[in-house]
Amino acid sequence: MTHRFRDDEDKFIVEESKENFETWTSKDFISSEIRESIKSASILIVPTIGFREPNELTFPIGTEDFFQYIKENLPENFTIDFCINDDDYQELALYSNYRRLGNFLVTTVALSVFLNLLSSYIYDKAIKEDESKPPIQIINIDNSKHQTIINSTEETKLPKKFLEAPKVKFSITVVDRNGTSKDFHYEGPAKDVKNITEEIKKLWDNESK
Template sequence: MINYWFRLWLSSKSDLCLKITQSINTKTLAVSYKFYYWEIEMSAMDIEEIFIVEDSEVSLKKLINDAPAELAAFLKDKSVVILPSHGHDDLYYTGTLDTLDFLNENGINAEIYATDDDYKELELRGADIWLGTFIIQIIVLPIFVNVVSSYIYDKIKAKSDDNISLKLMVENKDGKTSAVEFRGKVENLEKAIDAAKGFCNED
């Protein structure tokens, strides 16, 4: 089981905004602020691998229908949408904007499920790699896994013994979604990638 130690500093009202940093969305050059400061320590000795393959009720159509009009307009033609981080409704891992830029620069039409004003990051301490949750149209899945693999191994140069966390939700042409969740060593990530690729054979 993964053990976490969360420390949210609340010694005074000002500490709620103890660390305010800026994130630039390159699409609009709008500035959003991160008002959440969490410190998370994770010991590699305490990590037990998580590998889950399951069906999901999430769909791009539902996400677009539930989104504010401003956001829905951006999402309509997207093949990949980055969703909030595991266990949160509106927080994204630090580096999500870099991931988004890399996807778009490499031929993936992607967007984050948040407006510029609503975008907030969950800052994590340590060397672990937290990529987040992606919902992907199956037609772009082969390209997506290649681009994500390039991001992991070439861009951020992950090592085999690094810890990584991601969730891939793949929507087929009928609107059915299957998901793969993986948390563990980079050296074992390939089985999660292979499981996601396997959804193409089911379509």
């Protein structure tokens, strides 16, 4: 069953999944040397397959930074890892209004901790950074038809997209102890992520009952 929740800004999709830790760690691009170790992870960061070229494995730019943030803040009884061989790891920069965080496999027991850290990361890296940018104003110089965006403290020109609220995009596959899973996809304003993570917790809790 697929549930779609969408308004003018948010896109939140919940659907059944056939993917779990077993299916991902069994893929042919995973070497036998790392297969067993990543199977025991609480959280796996999984690549996008074939975004530009068939079978190409990529992660969003900034994934390494996200990994380090989660790893440093996870309780000792949880672990996070990449679902890829070290030599195959590559990040792909896509220039758009969205901060792409990636695709994640998460066990039921790690879900609440992961969602809290995800929300905190987005606040620190997207919302707080956006709020810390210098104030701006739009002025019209000499009755020109063209508006100029001016930094009111440094008097430097800023791009138009500076005015846009930060947006994020991510997918989380939650897996229970039996391998049953569900996908949660979010695409929308960073400011709404806290509400989205609470909704994910609630929907998964209801699913697990």
